[in-house]
Amino acid sequence: xxxxxxxxxxxxxxxxxxxxxxxxxxxxxxxxxxxxxxxxxxxxxxxxxxxxxxxxxxxxxxxxxxxxxxxxxxxxxxxxxxxxxxxxxxxxxxxxxxxxxxxxxxxxxxxxxxxxxxxxxxxxxxxxxxxxxxxxxxxxxxxxxxxxxxxxxxxxxxxxxxxxxxxxxxxxxxxxxxxxxxxxxxxxxxxxxxxxxxxxxxxxxxxxxxxxxxxxxxxxxxxxxxxxxxxxxxxxxxxxxxxxxxxxxxxxxxxxxxxxxxxxxxxxxxxxxx
Amino acid sequence: xxxxxxxxxxxxxxxxxxxxxxxxxxxxxxxxxxxxxxxxxxxxxxxxxxxxxxxxxxxxxxxxxxxxxxxxxxxxxxxxxxxxxxxxxxxxxxxxxxxxxxxxxxxxxxxxxxxxxxxxxxxxxxxxxxxxxxxxxxxxxxxxxxxxxxxxxxxxxxxxxxxxxxxxxxxxxxxxxxxxxxxxxxxxxxxxxxxxxxxxxxxxxxxxxxxxxxxxxxxxxxxxxxxxxxxxxxxxxxxxxxxxxxxxxxxxxxxxxxxxxxxxxxxxxxxxxxxxxxxxxxxxxxxxxxxxxxxxxxxxxxxxxxxxxxxxxxxxxxxxxxxxxxxxxxxxxxxxxxxxxxxxxxxxxxxxxxxxxxxxxxxxxxxxxxxxxxxxxxxxxxxxxxxxxxxxxxxxxxxxxxxxxxxxx
Numbered sequence: 001x002x003x004x005x006x007x008x009x010x011x012x013x014x015x016x017x018x019x020x021x022x023x024x025x026x027x028x029x030x031x032x033x034x035x036x037x038x039x040x041x042x043x044x045x046x047x048x049x050x051x052x053x054x055x056x057x058x059x060x061x062x063x064x065x066x067x068x069x070x071x072x073x074x075x076x077x078x079x080x081x082x083x084x085x086x087x088x089x090x091x092x093x094x095x096x097x098x099x100x101x102x103x104x105x106x107x108x109x110x111x112x113x114x115x116x117x118x119x120x121x122x123x124x125x126x127x128x129x130x131x132x133x134x135x136x137x138x139x140x141x142x143x144x145x146x147x148x149x150x151x152x153x154x155x156x157x158x159x160x161x162x163x164x165x166x167x168x169x170x171x172x173x174x175x176x177x178x179x180x181x182x183x184x185x186x187x188x189x190x191x192x193x194x195x196x197x198x199x200x201x202x203x204x205x206x207x208x209x210x211x212x213x214x215x216x217x218x219x220x221x222x223x224x225x226x227x228x229x230x231x232x233x234x235x236x237x238x239x240x241x242x243x244x245x246x247x248x249x250x251x252x253x254x255x256x257x258x259x260x261x262x263x264x265x266x267x268x269x270x271x272x273x274x
Numbered sequence: 275x276x277x278x279x280x281x282x283x284x285x286x287x288x289x290x291x292x293x294x295x296x297x298x299x300x301x302x303x304x305x306x307x308x309x310x311x312x313x314x315x316x317x318x319x320x321x322x323x324x325x326x327x328x329x330x331x332x333x334x335x336x337x338x339x340x341x342x343x344x345x346x347x348x349x350x351x352x353x354x355x356x357x358x359x360x361x362x363x364x365x366x367x368x369x370x371x372x373x374x375x376x377x378x379x380x381x382x383x384x385x386x387x388x389x390x391x392x393x394x395x396x397x398x399x400x401x402x403x404x405x406x407x408x409x410x411x412x413x414x415x416x417x418x419x420x421x422x423x424x425x426x427x428x429x430x431x432x433x434x435x436x437x438x439x440x441x442x443x444x445x446x447x448x449x450x451x452x453x454x455x456x457x458x459x460x461x462x463x464x465x466x467x468x469x470x471x472x473x474x475x476x477x478x479x480x481x482x483x484x485x486x487x488x489x490x491x492x493x494x495x496x497x498x499x500x501x502x503x504x505x506x507x508x509x510x511x512x513x514x515x516x517x518x519x520x521x522x523x524x525x526x527x528x529x530x531x532x533x534x535x536x537x538x539x540x541x542x543x544x545x546x547x548x549x550x551x552x553x554x555x556x557x558x559x560x561x562x563x564x565x566x567x568x569x570x571x572x573x574x575x576x577x578x579x580x581x582x583x584x585x586x587x588x589x590x591x592x593x594x595x596x597x598x599x600x601x602x603x604x605x606x607x608x609x610x611x612x613x614x615x616x617x618x619x620x621x622x623x624x625x626x627x628x629x630x631x632x633x634x635x636x637x638x639x640x641x642x643x644x645x646x647x648x649x650x651x652x653x654x655x656x657x658x659x660x661x662x663x664x665x666x667x668x669x670x671x672x673x674x675x676x677x678x679x680x681x682x683x
Contacts, residue, residue, distance in 0.1 A: 063595060063675045084599045091597020102592045102679060106292055116596040121277050124284075163596065 008075035010171060010202050011037040011060060016069035018055050018225075029055040030066065031225035037204065039170070042197040044216035045206045052225040053206040054175055060204060061096050061173045062086045074170075091119045095164030099176035101156040103148040103163075109135065110144045113163045120167060134162045138192065154185030161192055172196065174205040178212060190215045278602065279609075286610035289582070297614060300571075300578045304618025304658060305625060307568030312626025312651050314564050316641035317633065318557035323642040334513035335380070336414065337520045337541035339373070339506040339527070341365045364536040365503040369527055373508060376522050380509040381410035385478060386493045386502050392486060394444040394455040402440060403485045404457065406493020414507040415478060422451045422466030424487075431492045435466040439483040457486065458496055478505065508539075516541055568654060571618065572662040579611050579666035583673075590670050591678025603671040611663025612656070619655025623648070 018030040029052045037043060045053045058064040059071065062078065071078045073089065081089070090096075095116075103112045113131035122130070135141055138158045148156055157177055164172055174193065178186035186209070194215045197203050205216065213219045218232040290297045341364040365384075373382035386406040392399035411417075412424045420438055434455075441450050441464070453464050468482050494501050510519040520539050528535055583590070590603060598606075630641035 058676055061595070063679075084601065087594070087597055087599035087602075090595065096595050098595075098679065102588070102595070104589050104592055106288065106589070115593070118278070118281050119593075119597040119599070119602060123277060124281065167597070 009036045009072075010039045010074060011035070011204075012070075012072040012075075013060075014070040014072075016059065016066045016071060018052070018059060018064065019067040028225045030059065032069065033225070033227055035220070035227065037202065039202055040197075040200050042194065042203045042215065042217040043205065044213040044219045045204065045222060046208070046210065046213065046219060047222035047228070051222040053222055055225075056222070057173050057175050057204065057206050060171075061094055062090050063096075087119070091116055092167055093170050095167065095169035095172045097157070097160050097164045097172065097174040097177045099179040101148070101153075101160045101180070103156060103159060105148055107148075108144070109140065109146050109148065109151070109159050112148065112159060113166055116163060116167045131162070131166055134166050135159075138162050152185070153181050154188055157181060157185070157189050158192060161189070161196075165196070170202060172201055172203045174203065176206055176208060178207065178209060186212065278605070282606050282609040283613070285606060286613050289586075290610065290613065293582070296578055296581075300574050300614055301618040301621065303571035303574035304568070304615050304655065305571075305622035307564070307571035307658070308619045308622025308651055308655055309626040309629060310564035310567050311561055311654060312623050312647060313630045313633065313641075314557060314560040315647040315650060316627055316630035316643070317637070317639075318553055318560075319642040319644045319647055320630075320634065320639045321553050323644075324639045334516055334541075335510045336545065337508040337510065337516060337523065337539055338545050339365065339369075339508060339523065339537055339539050341503065341505075341537050363501075363503045364531065365506060366530075367501050369530060370503070370506060372526050372530055373506060373523055376519065376526060378511045378515040378519050379523075380511045381413050381507075383408055383410045383414050383507040383509070384490060384501065384503045385411075385480070385505040385507065386490065386497070387480065387504060388493055388496045388502075390457045390486075390496070392440075392444060392455050392457050394453070396446075397444050399440055399444050399455075403480055404493070404496070405480050405482075405485050405487045406490050406496070407487060408490050410509075411487070411507075414509045415482075417482065418469040420467040420469040421449050422464070424466055425489055429465070429489060430463075431489050431495070432460070432462055433465045433489075434462040435468060435487040436464055437468050437481070437483040437485045438470050440486065441467050460492075460495075462486075462488070478507070565654075568658060572615075572658040575611050575614055575658065576662040576666060578614075579607060579663055580669070582610070583607065583666050583670040586670075587673060587678045587681045590673055591675050591681070594675040595679060600671040604667045607667035607670050608660065608663050611666070612659035615655045615659030615663070619651060619658075622655070623651045626651070 013033055013035040016030055016033045016035075017028060020027050020029055031052075033052075033056065045056065047053050055064065059066050065079070073093070078086070078089075103109075104115065107115070110128055110131050113135055114127040117127040117130060132141070132144060135144060138161065140155065140158055140162065143151060143155060143159075148159070151159065157180075161172075161174075161177070164174075172193075177193070178189050181189060190212055193203055193205065197215075197217070205212075207213070214233075216233065218230070220227055221229040367384075370382050370384050373379060376382075384407060388404040388406060389401060390404045392402050405411075407425075409424065409426045409429070417424070419435075422435070424435055425433065436444070436450070438448050441448050444450070444455060445453050445464075448467060450464050450467065455462055455464070468485075468487075470483060490501070508519065508523060510516045520541050524535075524539050527537055527539075531537070593603065593606075594600075627641065627643070634640050
């Protein structure tokens with residue numbers, strides 16, 4: 001754990017299961033996932049396609065409900081809350097960044113960034129002001145009145161991140177934020193995210209790109225709906241760097257998409273799931 | 275809350291503007307529906323107002339005696355005159371004399387209609403209504419003369435007053451004083467022309483613009499010397515005494531008719547009731563027909579809203595992901611459909627009155643404005659917007675967030 005705190009974890013998942021289909025066709029996208037995420041962590045979730053990374057993110061982002069298990073957000077169970085309360089949490093505590101940016105094409109950059117503020121009841125002018133401030137930190141101020149389709153992919157993703165941040169959420173969820181970007185733009189985006197991390201935000205990022213895990217403070221690998229490995233990069237440079245073999249590697253020979261990230265010498269196993 | 279509402283309105287405005295063509299067509303559908311309803315109601319308001327003003331012109335001094343048993347059936351609409359032309363009237367000359375002698379009665383005016391073809395020198399007026407009445411008719415019917423004078427006590431039986439329309443069609447002039455025409459083999463001289471009456475539908479059931487008015491005596495001559503009274507207009511001296519006049523007239527007539535109440539006396543608004551009922555029924559039927567076009571317009575709204583929801587599935591997903599509740603999504607789409615139906619309603623209300631006034635060029639009355647019509651139009655446009663917008667809005671709100679985000683457009 002990068003930070004030893006006694007406070008309640010931001011996210012606490014206990015035996016979380018998400019099942020699709022019934023009976024014989026039942027398929028568990030998440031299979032009894034137990035995970036604790038502390039405030040200020042930057043977590044990279046890796047794993048092959050269909051291993052449940054995105055489902056995990058959707059459940060954490062309250063876009064989806066788990067079939068079984070508990071999800072405590074800031075120490076409060078989420079299952080008992082109504083859809084309206086979920087919407088309020090999404091608007092105030094969670095910012096989501098998508099692979100395909102998901103900007104509304106009808107609205108310009110400024111309005112897109114201001115969109116989440118609409119649902120927290122902030123007056124129009126104040127919303128635009130706030131959005132403009134955020135855009136300034138992303139060096140997109142001169143693009144405020146551009147339409148999304150006039151921007152490059154990297155710029156669009158920066159707008160999307162600005163939108164995720166405009167409500168000052170405590171958690172930022174990013175579903176392959178660099179999946180549609182070239183490597184240069186990817187690193188720009190990752191720099192932005194790690195900047196946010198340094199400012200104390202909790203970030204959970206799903207990625208396919210092992211190179212990007214170097215930005216994260218903790219790397220979780222998933223396989224078949226379970227957490228296969230959970231390594232945390234030591235923020236403390238004095239700790240000896242040590243390469244650790246993860247059970248997942250056996251699997252990697254069969255699965256092409258198995259992450260190479262776990263070979264990274266800067267990581268150490270924190271907890272390995274069965 | 276209000277903040278969110280103004281946001282929704284702005285948002286709806288933008289999204290409607292970005293699909294200007296189909297928004298306009300949808301609005302047009304609603305506008306046509308509302309316009310047809312408004313037009314129908316405006317015309318019927320005009321009729322009602324016209325009949326009401328005729329009666330109220332006598333300031334509550336007028337009572338009407340009609341022969342025959344009083345009908346209590348409000349659905350008796352086809353025959354506002356309770357007297358059929360082929361039956362003998364139960365009212366007699368003696369009744370008129372008795373009624374006019376009652377205290378507080380200013381005038382008792384008998385009305386008798388005969389049919390006759392009028393032959394002028396150069397033209398023929400086919401099947402004109404011939405009204406035989408006494409000179410007091412001028413008092414109870416609020417008529418004004420275009421030229422000449424109305425029949426008076428000194429008038430000869432061979433003189434007649436004619437309506438202005440008839441004057442023009444017979445003599446090509448609206449001042450045919452002294453001109454002669456023959457009717458039923460009898461020659462008449464025109465002594466007066468009635469001013470154009472804007473109310474051919476009136477409590478006397480006579481279209482005075484096309485009528486010939488002759489003396490009551492002459493009318494009896496045409497009818498084998500017997501009177502055939504279809505109505506007696508009773509004018510009280512004071513409006514306060516009207517009810518007592520009506521009561522006295524009733525008991526007087528019953529005693530004259532050997533205890534049989536084979537007539538009816540109506541006063542005030544009840545005089546117009548047969549006409550009013552007829553028009554209410556007509557208005558009801560016409561409004562129902564007009565409402566069909568409104569329903570079609572509403573279906574247009576629903577259709578376009580469903581298209582909009584399908585097109586903006588991704589947007590709905592994004593909005594939900596950044597914190598929109600289901601209620602916010604419902605409100606967003608509902609407000610959009612309300613704006614469409616609202617605009618349609620306003621345009622339709624305007625167009626409805628415009629078309630009502632255009633139609634009234636060919637009718638005898640002008641449409642009237644009333645708050646009932648405005649209220650009905652307003653209620654209808656809101657109802658249509660809500661009713662036909664609700665299903666698409668709910669459909670939008672119930673979309674699965676993750677599924678919606680996966681959709682590409």
